Each structure stands twice: as structure tokens, then as C-alpha cells.
Amino acid sequence: MGQKTDAAKNDTIKNDALQNDAVISVRDLNVKFHLRGQRLHALRGISLDIHQGESLAIVGESGSGKSVFIKNFIGLLDKNGWIDSGEIWFAGQDLAKLKDEKVWRKIRGGKIAMVMQDPMTSLNPLKTIGWQIAEALKLHQGLAGEAAKNKTAELLSDVGISLPETRMKQYPHEFSGGMRQRVVIAIALACNPEILICDEPTTALDVTIQAQILQLLKDLKEKHHLTTIYITHDLGVVANVADRIAVMYAGDVIEVGTCEEIFFQPKHPYTWSLLSSLPQLAAGEEELYCISGTPPNLFQTIQGDAFAPRNPWALQVDFLYRPPYFEVSPTHKAKTWLLDPRAPKIEPPAAIRRMMELGKQPQARAGRKESADAK
Numbered sequence: 001m002g003q004k005t006d007a008a009k010n011d012t013i014k015n016d017a018l019q020n021d022a023v024i025s026v027r028d029l030n031v032k033f034h035l036r037g038q039r040l041h042a043l044r045g046i047s048l049d050i051h052q053g054e055s056l057a058i059v060g061e062s063g064s065g066k067s068v069f070i071k072n073f074i075g076l077l078d079k080n081g082w083i084d085s086g087e088i089w090f091a092g093q094d095l096a097k098l099k100d101e102k103v104w105r106k107i108r109g110g111k112i113a114m115v116m117q118d119p120m121t122s123l124n125p126l127k128t129i130g131w132q133i134a135e136a137l138k139l140h141q142g143l144a145g146e147a148a149k150n151k152t153a154e155l156l157s158d159v160g161i162s163l164p165e166t167r168m169k170q171y172p173h174e175f176s177g178g179m180r181q182r183v184v185i186a187i188a189l190a191c192n193p194e195i196l197i198c199d200e201p202t203t204a205l206d207v208t209i210q211a212q213i214l215q216l217l218k219d220l221k222e223k224h225h226l227t228t229i230y231i232t233h234d235l236g237v238v239a240n241v242a243d244r245i246a247v248m249y250a251g252d253v254i255e256v257g258t259c260e261e262i263f264f265q266p267k268h269p270y271t272w273s274l275l276s277s278l279p280q281l282a283a284g285e286e287e288l289y290c291i292s293g294t295p296p297n298l299f300q301t302i303q304g305d306a307f308a309p310r311n312p313w314a315l316q317v318d319f320l321y322r323p324p325y326f327e328v329s330p331t332h333k334a335k336t337w338l339l340d341p342r343a344p345k346i347e348p349p350a351a352i353r354r355m356m357e358l359g360k361q362p363q364a365r366a367g368r369k370e371s372a373d374a375k
């Protein structure tokens with residue numbers, strides 16, 4: 001009986017995933033870690049669809065669970081962690097239950113590739129750049145010899161590295177930080193993935209190079225028909241590259257919407273705080289809205305809204321009950337009791353009110369997005 005119900009539930013989720021063109025459908029995902037005899041609840045019931053061909057940014061402060069979340073898509077959760085409950089539907093199977101390492105190896109790289117923050121950790125210092133790309137081509141596309149060499153050169157020029165024939169004979173230490181990140185991207189592309197995940201791909205780089213890498217990723221996404229997921233703690237970085245933004249706090253996605261919705265009609269006080277902390281939004285002498293306090297201790301059970309103790313607008317209900325998603329539009333939802341029709345109407349901070357006003361003017365809107373991106 002219990003099994004039947006589970007099967008029926010899985011069917012519904014699967015149909016749902018197929019109908020809404022989601023490439024990955026995450027449902028009520030709970031991930032925990034064992035640490036020093038205690039349990040840490042890192043992901044607290046995340047549900048999120050990632051759509052075919054979109055560019056999704058996952059934003060949140062350090063420790064909010066961004067990396068843990070996406071590690072589940074490639075089956076690389078740290079050894080002391082486990083999926084306590086929930087589903088991750090991808091290509092007709094539930095990755096949350098997938099234990100077969102052989103199948104994982106096909107998915108990892110071959111279907112879902114990842115670019116990490118520090119390119120040096122993904123590159124082998126003892127092998128030439130060309131060898132490392134060719135190895136990925138051999139493993140994932142079965143290419144060898146001349147064909148692999150030609151494809152390596154093509155990929156290197158795809159990621160903006162000139163003189164690929166010379167460059168492929170060099171070692172990682174002969175490349176600058178930005179160039180190494182380009183090589184890591186070329187290796188990811190050599191796997192011919194459907195989904196490219198970039199975990200803080202530009203934090204180790206200076207601002208100009210950062211902008212170039214983001215532009216490169218944007219161009220490659222179009223050329224290779226990729227679905228891309230960017231992980232970052234900086235909303236400014238994603239303003240011009242993301243179609244949608246998911247905001248994470250304390251192991252949950254507390255607001256998700258199109259880039260425009262998150263920038264110009266944000267609803268969650270935590271999203272307000274993230275936006276207000278963008279230097280380009282500060283206006284002269286005006287009071288700055290910054291959040292005080294620290295994120296909750298994930299070793300302890302959290303009652304109510306995890307953001308309540310830091311939320312200047314917290315209602316009584318926030319300390320007692322966890323808010324569900326309230327739908328703002330078909331593409332926009334947020335977990336805050338402020339969206340409950342019974343909640344008092346409150347004024348967002350000045351910087352957010354200004355953004356909302358700007359959002360009503362299409363021209364200014366485009367300008368603001370550019371200025372946020374130009375950071």
C-alpha cells in the first residue's frame with residue numbers, strides 16, 4: 001500500500017517534470033551531514049525546477065547550501081553527507097536514489113559538467129593543457145589521435161585562447177588565472193554536456209577578467225545549446241547572464257523568479273538585503289539597509305522562518321511557523337509570511353523602492369541591469 005502510494009507520487013512528479021520542460025526537477029530535498037557526533041541539516045526541503053536551455057543563477061551568502069545543492073546533481077556529496085529524503089528527477093530517473101557508480105560516471109561530465117571556483121584544483125599541473133582536454137574527449141566523445149587534436153584546438157579557440165596549437169603543448173602554470181578558467185571550461189565542454197554548472201566561476205579573478213569569463217559562458221551557452229547554472233554570492237554578477245534567479249537562505253530556496261522579478265519586484269526581506277548590499281544601488285547619504293546577525297545554526301532544529309531573527313519586518317507568525325511558497329506570478333514565488341493576504345502592508349527599504357520604481361520604466365530597467373552587471 002505504502003509502496004503503491006510512493007509509486008503514484010513518483011509518477012506525478014515525473015509527469016510534472018516532463019510537462020514543464022524541466023531538465024532537473026528537485027522535490028523536497030533534505031540533505032544532512034554527520035559532523036563531530038552531531039547532525040547538520042544542510043538542505044531543508046528544496047523544491048526547484050531547472051528548465052531546458054535556461055540560465056539559472058543560484059544566489060545566497062556563504063553557507064546557505066549552494067554547493068551542497070548542486071553536488072547532488074553529479075553524485076559527489078561529501079562522504080559524511082546523505083540525502084535524507086526527496087527526489088531529483090533527471091532524464092527519467094531519480095538521482096536521489098541512484099547508487100550505481102557506473103551510471104553516475106556517465107552522467108557526471110557526460111551530461112552534467114561542472115566548472116569549479118579555483119581552476120588549479122581541476123587541472124593536473126603535470127600534464128599539458130592539450131593532454132587534459134584530449135583525455136576528456138577520449139572519455140566522453142570517444143575521440144583519439146588527429147581527431148582529438150583538431151577538436152582540442154577548436155575548443156581552445158572556442159574559449160578564446162589564441163594560438164591553440166602552441167598553447168595545447170603548455171602546462172597550467174604557464175597560463176594566467178583567467179586563461180586557466182577558460183581551459184577548465186574547455187574541458188567541461190569536451191565532455192559535450194547538456195547542463196553546465198559553474199560554482200563561483202569568477203570569484204578568484206579580477207573584475208575585468210570576471211566580466212570576460214561571464215560573457216564567454218553566455219556565448220558558449222548559445223553555441224552549445226546548454227542549460228547553465230551559475231552559483232554565486234554576488235547578485236551583481238548575474239544581472240546580465242541569468243534568465244532566472246533562485247535565492248537561497250539556510251538550506252532552502254526562499255525566493256525564485258525571473259531576473260527582472262528578482263531585481264525589480266523582490267518580495268523576500270532576505271532578497272532585499274542582498275540587493276541593498278549591491279554598492280551600485282546605494283544612493284548618497286541615504287540609510288543603508290544591512291542585515292545584522294548571523295545565519296541560523298543548522299545543527300539545531302529551526303522553528304518558523306529561518307530568517308526571522310535577522311528580519312526587521314518579522315511578524316509573530318515568523319517565529320512559529322515556516323512560511324510556504326506564496327505565488328507572486330506564474331514564474332515568481334517567495335517563502336515569506338509578508339505575502340499572506342492577512343499580513344500588514346509594509347514598505348521595503350528605500351533602495352528597493354527605488355528599484356521597483358525603476359522597474360516600471362523599461363529604458364531605465366535595461367540601464368540598471370547593465371550597471372549592476374558592470375560592477
Ligand SMILES: Nc1ncnc2c1ncn2[C@@H]1O[C@H](COP(=O)(O)OP(=O)(O)OP(=O)(O)O)[C@@H](O)[C@H]1O
Pocket residue numbers: 033034035040042060061062063064065066067068069078079080081233298
Ligand atoms: N562535508 C561537510 N560536512 C559537514 N557540513 C558540511 C559539509 N559540506 C558542507 N557543509 C555545511 O553545509 C552548509 C552548506 O554549505 P555549502 O558549502 O553548500 O555553502 P555555500 O552556499 O556553497 O557557501 P560558499 O558561498 O561559502 O561556497 C554549511 O553549513 C556547511 O558548513
Ligand SMILES: [Mg+2]
Pocket residue numbers: 066067068199
Ligand atoms: Mg560553495
